[in-house]
């Protein structure tokens with residue numbers, strides 16, 4: 866059911882320093898910071914040949930990334946995102962199998978302008994999983 870790895874998201878405290886690390890130390894192509902107020906983050910996209918890394922800095926008072934950084938002060942992998950051909954069919958199949966979909970269970974528009982859903986980390990090996998309509 867899941868397809869390509871769309872991105873790995875890393876929560877960071879200092880977006881400018883983290884962007885510089887990926888750009889200057891690792892030699893990657895990085896985007897300009899993109900505020901995503903609906904998701905409580907500012908994002909920098911690191912473009913790799915086969916996938917993306919997204920650096921997430923908290924934006925606003927009740928950012929979910931801020932809570933993550935309280936538990937992981939050095940930053941860390943926040944979620945991984947897999948593409949699916951049909952996000953509603955994927956959601957229904959996962960719910961049938963007992964997996965918990967976060968929030969209302971209805972897809973929201975993600976950072977790439979496509980519908981996304983998040984799955985409970987306790988159901989997926991301790992990893993927050995994002996599904997994105999391909």
Ligand code: CO
Pocket residue numbers: 872874919944946995
């Ligand atoms: Co994501």
